[in-house]
Amino acid sequence: MSKIRRVDCRLVDLEPETLRTDASQTFVRQETILVTLTTDDGLTGTGYSYTIGTGGSSVLALLRDHLAAVVTGQDARNVEALWTRMLYATRATAFGVLTSLALAAVDTALWDLRCKRAGEPLWRLAGGAHEGLPVYDTEGGWLHLTEAELVENVTAARRKGLRGAKLKVGKPSGTQDAARLAAVREAVGPHFELMVDANQSLTGAEAIRRARLFEPYDLAWFEEPLPAEDVAGHLRLARSTSIPVAVGESLYSAGHFAEYLSAGAAGIVQADVARVGGITPWLKVAHAAEAFNVKIAPHFLMELHASLACAIPAGMYVEHIPQLGAITHGSLRIEDGCVIPPDVPGLGIDWNEDAIADLRVA
Template sequence: METVRTDAVQSFLKQETLFVDITTADGHRGRGYSYTIGTGGRSVLSMLRDHLIPQLIGLDCRNVEQVWRTLFNSTRATAVGVVTSLALAAIDTAVWDLNCRRTAIPLWRAAGGYQQHIPLYDTEGGWLHLSTDELVDGALESKSKGWKGVKIKVGKPTCHEDSERLHAVRAAVGPGFDIMVDANQSMTSAEAIRRAAAFEATDLSWFEEPLPADDVSGHVRLSNATSIPVAVGESMYSIGHFRQYLESGAAQIVQVDAARIGGITPWLKVAHLAEAFNVSVSPHFLMELHVSLVSAIPNGQFVEHIPQLRSVTTTEIEIVDGHAIAPDVPGLGIDWDTDQIDNLRVA
């Protein structure tokens, strides 16, 4: 990790990034990736090596849906689940990268091509261990850069502590600047409702992961009790799970993560499902990939600025006037540093 990152349930010590390289019989290549936060990387690697990768031999990568479904159908014993989804994502992103390179089209156009500029918000200045003064300084720095908002972690021992920190940030940045909060699934329904009531005066843009992801009814109760939009998605691993949330009115912001949902192919389905419910998409993490996916859809709202690949890439995402710019080069648009990847390889 580039900096200390803490939330209400954990500290982030490292990231494990998994790569899949695909070469076709006619010489085309693609590279995909996935990730875990500190644990489970070798389990995903075993799923790839022992089961999924061998099944790619002989498939036609131009048939994206066929490739994804063939692999998914072979994993019924472990689906739906995080290890399978992360493994599928590494392959699926490689397939998309390969096909975009084959046709010389950037990902954001191949996936839909709606708009190339997406508003950016910052998470790096909002971690739970930071003092109130540090939160204020971070928010003011983000605002000075022209970024559109910041996310503050909540889940302090008392509601008063969270409220004091949020009020200080709002007073510093003034109106018209987005402030989001993230509880990282740390609260009960009753506590989330209580804290949301205390937070409402700070005019929040959303309340992220207030409850465990499997507590759909709790999210419904919270959504009915507050005017703050409820955001979920980073800990959900199937299209059907998102449908359940949207049908029941349990979420007003969708934060689908391309790695955790199983790749670009199912990510786009969730994004279009959200569009059918008139709900915006602001994905979790993976800004280097998500900038292109959010640019592909008409209901994309934000890209989250939280760098995690700078140690293994040669370039960063382009930022202009507080907006992330989707790469206009064929493929995923991520410039991997192969030497650094080799230097940091652990498996």
């Protein structure tokens, strides 16, 4: 047996490493929710999730008031059973983002325990499909940046050996977006991948219009063009353009991904392990995508998604957007534009407990 004897829940606020703006919001701060599980056989596992400015204290309350008691005394090895148990204990608020974030914090801690017990890194225990995957940059493509700054940032990413870069779109007119994109494409040439992200800011008609403006620039994908609940709108867009439509960061259940995949409304899946409820459902989404011959390029959480994307056959890209530098030791290893997943037992995240204590707010 490996019963859970202690559940510690913490919240830390992290300042963004750079100003981050998109068509919908400004990234004010990152509320990082940490859960550490201690078992009676002497192991500890730490997992986490996050918000980008609000709701962290609500997730923490859900964990402390409800989910901690659900897993205490249970066998930590029974990961699927515990995930289901937590889901049914919070059925009144599932599926939704706050519940998914809370589930993810516990579930990632359970997987940390599982990997440590097996003496294996996450990327191998969860599948071991790739020893590395290409990395694309997001930090240089924010919406507030000038055209000249975009060109400078994206060419710098190419010089560093990264394989692509993502630009935020959603300016008042499509011609503004297209002009910025044209300047970057001219600067980096035809062999460097470019992606765009509208952050759910467009109507269906406007997304189709802008996709036609973007098509000459050979984009790897058009990300979150419409509100996430608009499956039909994404399907109409996918049928109207040659640019793959990417969705997933704002989908909070495997069932919602199933809607997109079965409809043919997603060309790229961007499941976020925190927002979908943990590693357990994330892997289900990833294998479902593979069954539909759709690739996975996870959203955010690069320190965790580097391992998960490498674990599964459908892994495509890892997004370079540093998140945890202020509360961890070391950084991900990137060689020749590819991230190499951590090869130590567990999630592969080396938490800096002194820094966490300094930044802890609850």
